[in-house]
Amino acid sequence: MTNREQSAQFQMANSASDSAEHSFSGVEDRLSSSNRSNGRIIAGEGLQVPFSKTEDWADSGDISSFSNYRFHQCDLTRKQAPSSENKQREQLQQLSSDYGLLDNLQCNVASLPIQTCLGETTKFARISTKLPDINEARKDKPFQIPISSLELLRNHGSGFKRLIGDGVLEPHTGHGKAELSTTEIMRIASAKYIQSSSGPGDDLALPDYSCLSEEKIRNVQLAEILLAAADKVGCQQFDEASGLLDQCDELCCSTGNPVERTVYYFSEALREKIDRETGKISIKGLGKRMTLDVEEDSMRPSLPIIAHQQLVPFSQIQLFSSIQTIVENVAEAKKIHVVDFRIHSGIQWTVLMQALSARRECSLELLKITAIGTSSQQVIEDAGKRLETFAQMLNVPFSFKIIMLQDMLELKEDLFDLDEEESIVIYAWFLLKTMIYQPERLDSAMKVIKKINPCAMVVIEAESNHNSPAFTNRFAEMLFFYSAYFDCFEECMERDDENRTVLESVYFGQGIRTTLAAEGEERTIRNVRIDVWRAFFSRFGMVEVDLGMASLYQADLIAKKFPCGSSCTLDMNGKCLIIGWKGTPLSSLSAWRFE
Incomplete structure (x- = not known):
C-alpha cells in the first residue's frame, strides 16, 4: 500500500470517529457551516456596521475577570442637589x-x-506573580496526524484563507502593510507537511515562496518541525518526537516572534505528554509543570x-x-x-x-x-x-x-x-x-x-x-486557536512586556499543557x-x-x-x-x- 493510500485510509477512519470525538454528554460538535450566516447590522440612524465576511469559522485561554474600567460619571442631578x-x-x-x-x-x-x-x-x-530540514523525520512513515484530513484543514483554514487566482495566499493586511498572520503561517506549514508526506493535495494551494521573507520561511519550517513532532507523539514514537522537539528548542524561544512563542509552548506541552505516557520526568516536561489553579487565580x-x-x-x-x-x-x-x-x-x-x-x-x-x-x-x-x-x-x-x-x-x-x-x-x-x-x-x-x-x-x-478524546484532533484545533491569540498579543502588546510573558507562560502555557497532555478527568480545560x-x-x-x-x-x-x-x-x-x-x-x- 502506498503512503497516499495509507493516509487516505487513515483519514477515513478519523472521519468515522469524528462524531464520537467532538461531543460531550451525547451532544455532537457539528463542523459543517450549513447553519452559519454572515451579515451586517444596521444600527443607529442609518449607520451601517459591516461584519467580517468569513467563509467558515474555524478557542484562552480563559479571559475572565474584568477590573479595568473607567466609570461614566452619570447625571445625578435628579437625585442630588x-x-x-x-x-x-x-x-x-x-x-x-x-x-x-x-x-x-x-x-x-x-x-x-x-x-x-x-x-x-x-x-x-505592584503585585508579585509567580510566574532545519525534517525529511529524515518523515522517512518510511506515512503522515498520520488528523491535520492531514483535508476536510479538517478546510474547516480551520477557510475562515482566514484568501486565495487569489494564481493560488498565492493573500496575506492579512493590517496597519498599512501586508503580513502573514501566525495562523496563516500555521496553515501554510500544515499544507506543506501534508503535501510532502502524503503527496500533492487536489485543492491545497501553497504560496509562492519568492514573496515570503526569510523570517517567514523560517517560521513555516519551524512550524513543520512542530507538526512532525506532534505526528510522532500521536504515533507513540516518543524518542523520535523528543529529537524533533530538541530542534524546536534550538529554533524558538518564549520571547521571540509569535510563531516562535506558539511553538515554544506547544513544544512544552508535547514534552509533558511524552513524560505522562512514558513515566519519565524530563526537565522540560513534567519537571517544569506549574501547579497554579488558573480558574481560581483569575478571580x-x-x-x-x-x-x-x-x-x-x-x-x-x-x-x-x-x-x-x-x-x-x-x-x-x-x-x-x-x-x-x-x-x-x-x-x-x-x-x-x-x-x-x-x-x-x-x-x-x-x-x-x-x-x-x-x-x-x-x-x-x-x-x-x-x-x-x-x-x-x-x-x-x-x-x-x-x-x-x-x-x-x-x-x-x-x-x-x-x-x-x-x-x-x-x-x-x-x-x-x-x-x-x-x-x-x-x-x-x-x-x-x-x-x-x-x-x-x-x-x-x-x-x-478542545474536547476531543483524540490527542491529535485536540492538537489540530488548539494550534490554530492559540496561534490567533499569540498573533493578537504581538499586535496589542510589546514583546518584552512582563504582563504578556505571564499571560503566555502561566495562563496560556498551562492551558495548552493541560488540554494536550492530560487525559480523562485530569483534562479539566475543555x-x-x-x-x-x-x-x-x-x-x-x-x-x-x-x-x-x-x-x-x-x-x-x-x-x-x-x-x-x-x-x-x-x-x-x-x-x-x-x-x-x-x-x-x-x-x-x-x-x-x-x-
Missing part, C-alpha cells in the same frame, strides 16, 4: 479606583445607556489580567455587549435578580447599575445579585462590598447574597431568595466549560436553572473544540463550539434570543476604540455573536430563555 454633585462624583471616582480605569475608551452613544469616558490611568500596587485582579483587558479588545467587547443584552431583556422590570456564577471583581454589575439608574420610564425598585462560588469566598465578599458602596453612590436599591458550595451538585433552587415579581437573569461567563469534564454537574446546574426560569441566560464561551451548546441547551427546552441591535452596535463600537481593533473580527452565527481575531473565532456571546 447641585451643591453635593461634585462631592458625589469625587466619591464615585475614588470608588472606581478599586476596580481600575480603562484608558482610551469612550463610547458616548446617545441611544445606548452603557457609556464610558476618558480618564487617567490608575496606578496599581483575583492582577497586573497581567488588567493589562490584558486594557490592551486586548475581547473582554471589553464581551462585557459591554452582554450587559447591553441584559438591559434590553429587563427593560420593563422593576425588580431584577442577577445570578452570577463567576463574579470575579464584579465590575460588570457597576456597568449595569449605571444603565439602570439612567432609566427614565421604568424606575428600579431592587437590583439583587446572587453570587455562586465554590472557592475564593473572600474575593466574592470583597466584590459584594464594593458593589454595595457603588450602589449607594448611585442611589440604586441593592442587595447582595453569596451562595458558597463545596460542589456544584449541591446547588438547589431553595438556596435562592426568589420573588415572583422579579425578573431573573443568569450570567455565565466562561462557566459551562469548567463542568464539561464532569457532565453530571453540568446537567444538575442546568436543571436548577430551568426551575429558576430566568427571562434570559447570557452565555460567554470560547469558540473552538471547550466546544456554539453548535454543541445549541444542541445541549435544546435538551432543556431552551431557545436562542436575539442579542439586540444595541448589543451588536456596542461590540463594533468598542472594537474600534482599540488600535488593534481592525484585526478584531465580529460575525453572526445564527443569533450568536462570534468574536475573533483576523477571522479565527475565539469566543461566542449568546442569550437564551426557556420556551
Whole structure:
C-alpha cells in the first residue's frame, strides 16, 4: 500500500470517529457551516456596521475577570442637589479606583445607556506573580496526524484563507502593510507537511515562496518541525518526537516572534505528554509543570489580567455587549435578580447599575445579585462590598447574597431568595466549560436553572473544540486557536512586556499543557463550539434570543476604540455573536430563555 493510500485510509477512519470525538454528554460538535450566516447590522440612524465576511469559522485561554474600567460619571442631578454633585462624583471616582480605569475608551452613544469616558490611568500596587530540514523525520512513515484530513484543514483554514487566482495566499493586511498572520503561517506549514508526506493535495494551494521573507520561511519550517513532532507523539514514537522537539528548542524561544512563542509552548506541552505516557520526568516536561489553579487565580485582579483587558479588545467587547443584552431583556422590570456564577471583581454589575439608574420610564425598585462560588469566598465578599458602596453612590436599591458550595451538585433552587415579581437573569461567563469534564454537574446546574426560569441566560464561551478524546484532533484545533491569540498579543502588546510573558507562560502555557497532555478527568480545560451548546441547551427546552441591535452596535463600537481593533473580527452565527481575531473565532456571546 502506498503512503497516499495509507493516509487516505487513515483519514477515513478519523472521519468515522469524528462524531464520537467532538461531543460531550451525547451532544455532537457539528463542523459543517450549513447553519452559519454572515451579515451586517444596521444600527443607529442609518449607520451601517459591516461584519467580517468569513467563509467558515474555524478557542484562552480563559479571559475572565474584568477590573479595568473607567466609570461614566452619570447625571445625578435628579437625585442630588447641585451643591453635593461634585462631592458625589469625587466619591464615585475614588470608588472606581478599586476596580481600575480603562484608558482610551469612550463610547458616548446617545441611544445606548452603557457609556464610558476618558480618564487617567490608575496606578496599581505592584503585585508579585509567580510566574532545519525534517525529511529524515518523515522517512518510511506515512503522515498520520488528523491535520492531514483535508476536510479538517478546510474547516480551520477557510475562515482566514484568501486565495487569489494564481493560488498565492493573500496575506492579512493590517496597519498599512501586508503580513502573514501566525495562523496563516500555521496553515501554510500544515499544507506543506501534508503535501510532502502524503503527496500533492487536489485543492491545497501553497504560496509562492519568492514573496515570503526569510523570517517567514523560517517560521513555516519551524512550524513543520512542530507538526512532525506532534505526528510522532500521536504515533507513540516518543524518542523520535523528543529529537524533533530538541530542534524546536534550538529554533524558538518564549520571547521571540509569535510563531516562535506558539511553538515554544506547544513544544512544552508535547514534552509533558511524552513524560505522562512514558513515566519519565524530563526537565522540560513534567519537571517544569506549574501547579497554579488558573480558574481560581483569575478571580483575583492582577497586573497581567488588567493589562490584558486594557490592551486586548475581547473582554471589553464581551462585557459591554452582554450587559447591553441584559438591559434590553429587563427593560420593563422593576425588580431584577442577577445570578452570577463567576463574579470575579464584579465590575460588570457597576456597568449595569449605571444603565439602570439612567432609566427614565421604568424606575428600579431592587437590583439583587446572587453570587455562586465554590472557592475564593473572600474575593466574592470583597466584590459584594464594593458593589454595595457603588450602589449607594448611585442611589440604586441593592442587595447582595453569596451562595458558597463545596460542589456544584449541591446547588438547589431553595438556596435562592426568589420573588415572583422579579425578573431573573443568569450570567455565565466562561462557566459551562469548567463542568464539561464532569457532565453530571453540568446537567444538575442546568436543571436548577430551568426551575429558576430566568427571562434570559447570557452565555460567554470560547469558540473552538478542545474536547476531543483524540490527542491529535485536540492538537489540530488548539494550534490554530492559540496561534490567533499569540498573533493578537504581538499586535496589542510589546514583546518584552512582563504582563504578556505571564499571560503566555502561566495562563496560556498551562492551558495548552493541560488540554494536550492530560487525559480523562485530569483534562479539566475543555471547550466546544456554539453548535454543541445549541444542541445541549435544546435538551432543556431552551431557545436562542436575539442579542439586540444595541448589543451588536456596542461590540463594533468598542472594537474600534482599540488600535488593534481592525484585526478584531465580529460575525453572526445564527443569533450568536462570534468574536475573533483576523477571522479565527475565539469566543461566542449568546442569550437564551426557556420556551
